[in-house]
Amino acid sequence: MNERTLVKNLAALPDGPVTIAGWVETVRDQKKVQFVILRDESGAVQVVNPATRELDEGADDAASARLATTEAISALAHGSFIRVTGELKHDERVKLGGLEVKLASLEVVSEANPETPIASDSSLDKRMDWRFLDLRNPKQALIFRIQTTFLHALRGVWVEKGLIEIQTPKLMASASESRAELFEVDYFEGKAYLAQSPQFFKQMAQAAGFGGIFEVGPAFRADPSFTSRHATEFTSVDTEVSWIDSHEDVMALHEELMVAGFQAVVDAHGAAIQEHFGIELTVPSRPFPRIPLAEAKQIVADRGYVVPRADADMDPEGERQISTYVKEELGHDFVFLTDYASSIRPFYHMRHEGDPSLTNSYDLIYNGVEISTGAQREHRVDVLVEQAKEKGLDPEELGFYLDFFRYGVPPHGGFGMGLARVLMLMLGESSIRETTYLFRGPTRLLP
Numbered sequence: 001m002n003e004r005t006l007v008k009n010l011a012a013l014p015d016g017p018v019t020i021a022g023w024v025e026t027v028r029d030q031k032k033v034q035f036v037i038l039r040d041e042s043g044a045v046q047v048v049n050p051a052t053r054e055l056d057e058g059a060d061d062a063a064s065a066r067l068a069t070t071e072a073i074s075a076l077a078h079g080s081f082i083r084v085t086g087e088l089k090h091d092e093r094v095k096l097g098g099l100e101v102k103l104a105s106l107e108v109v110s111e112a113n114p115e116t117p118i119a120s121d122s123s124l125d126k127r128m129d130w131r132f133l134d135l136r137n138p139k140q141a142l143i144f145r146i147q148t149t150f151l152h153a154l155r156g157v158w159v160e161k162g163l164i165e166i167q168t169p170k171l172m173a174s175a176s177e178s179r180a181e182l183f184e185v186d187y188f189e190g191k192a193y194l195a196q197s198p199q200f201f202k203q204m205a206q207a208a209g210f211g212g213i214f215e216v217g218p219a220f221r222a223d224p225s226f227t228s229r230h231a232t233e234f235t236s237v238d239t240e241v242s243w244i245d246s247h248e249d250v251m252a253l254h255e256e257l258m259v260a261g262f263q264a265v266v267d268a269h270g271a272a273i274q275e276h277f278g279i280e281l282t283v284p285s286r287p288f289p290r291i292p293l294a295e296a297k298q299i300v301a302d303r304g305y306v307v308p309r310a311d312a313d314m315d316p317e318g319e320r321q322i323s324t325y326v327k328e329e330l331g332h333d334f335v336f337l338t339d340y341a342s343s344i345r346p347f348y349h350m351r352h353e354g355d356p357s358l359t360n361s362y363d364l365i366y367n368g369v370e371i372s373t374g375a376q377r378e379h380r381v382d383v384l385v386e387q388a389k390e391k392g393l394d395p396e397e398l399g400f401y402l403d404f405f406r407y408g409v410p411p412h413g414g415f416g417m418g419l420a421r422v423l424m425l426m427l428g429e430s431s432i433r434e435t436t437y438l439f440r441g442p443t444r445l446l447p
Helices: 007-012 061-074 124-129 138-160 199-207 247-277 293-302 316-330 381-390 399-403 419-426
Strands: 016-029 033-040 043-050 081-090 099-110 184-187 190-194 212-220 233-242 290-292 334-338 355-359 361-366 369-376 412-418
Touching: 007 016, 007 033, 007 043, 007 099, 016 043, 016 061, 016 099, 033 061, 033 081, 043 061, 061 099, 138 212, 138 233, 138 247, 138 419, 199 212, 199 233, 199 399, 199 412, 233 247, 233 419, 247 334, 247 361, 247 369, 247 412, 290 293, 293 316, 293 334, 316 334, 316 361, 316 369, 361 419, 369 419, 381 399, 412 419
Parallel strands: 043 099, 290 334
Antiparallel strands: 016 033, 016 081, 033 043, 081 099, 184 190, 212 233, 233 412, 334 361, 361 369, 369 412
16 A cells, blocks of 8 residues: 555655545536545645546446546545545645645545534534534644644653653542532442542642652533533643742743743644634743732722622633733733632642731633632641631541641642633633533533
8 A cells, every 4th residue: 555645745745646545625526627625634635536427438447447436536425534546746726735636546435424414604512512523624623733732842841840740540539629519429339539630649749759740631520610611521731849939939830831832832833823713822921920819809990890709719700801901001911810818729728928818829810711720738737737627628538638748748839720721712712612622511421
């Protein structure tokens, strides 16, 4: 079998024989010539076949084969997978890439049903029902190439700094966050819970002396939200590092990771993002703005919007308002909101020295939406026990976690970040359903 050439590599080849394979995007079946737009995972190319519509008396086998090819092309349905061998020809007159393949042989590898269940104007839910077909759209496929580039760049930073990649368990004996958002599952004779985050196990790695770790993996939240930015299963990007002085060190690492990721995406996909999403993606400058939460709420109030509860987190409208302010006044798409009240933060967040009502923590807001929470963690076991009690947690149920701190652990901190949210905001999409390979929500478990 001739070696398959990806469409993206055709332009660099001289005129001559090639073999390509992919799916049928369109067929133009004219009287004397047929055109097939073949698309593979890298791009699309025009295939040309001079049509043979009938045989002369005494026609040879070659003529019969040409007629069979013409008939096969006429019968091709959108989405059928084919393999084509032919002559590559560079021709500036060809609108699609300035080249075409003159067909010599065609193999129909897999026929598609002629009735396609979705169209370009189908609803989002309908497209999610047929996600494998939806992802053949170059715009949709580009999202996951961008994701690959973004994560590869983050891994480059982590590895260069000597951090260790870990894979934490997703079945847990107790809650790592709010018990109200736990998925409970039968586990032999007892019960287990799907992990809401790798938080406890990230911190265990600090007690183990790893120094710094990262993980990209699934997390689960039993949250019956139907918003554009929530999912019951999502990919969480997490890191935790030892020997920090404050949450400022975590924010500095977070910035470095985001800048590296955006730089890689702009370099590799900037032109394609402009073409498919109409966005000129730029690399954020460092440092990102930092605003204490109380000050941010006052800024928002001065703009005419009061966050409903004074003792609560910034709500979605508040996030949009503070992002608009930062964009207008500071020219930045990112902002760290810092110094959150201890009453609205988990028990393991370290509190301000001299002011236990505030924590060494932050949320990172990007284009009006929170994408991450980070903090310095409390590493003193006696303080952790008291803070857990304040939150109504039973230290006995946290025994395995508290044990991490009874045998020495360095000062440490880290963050967790929702990958699909970052991509949604980066590309100006309206929902994380678009930027999640297979979305899971309160009413969706298929496909």
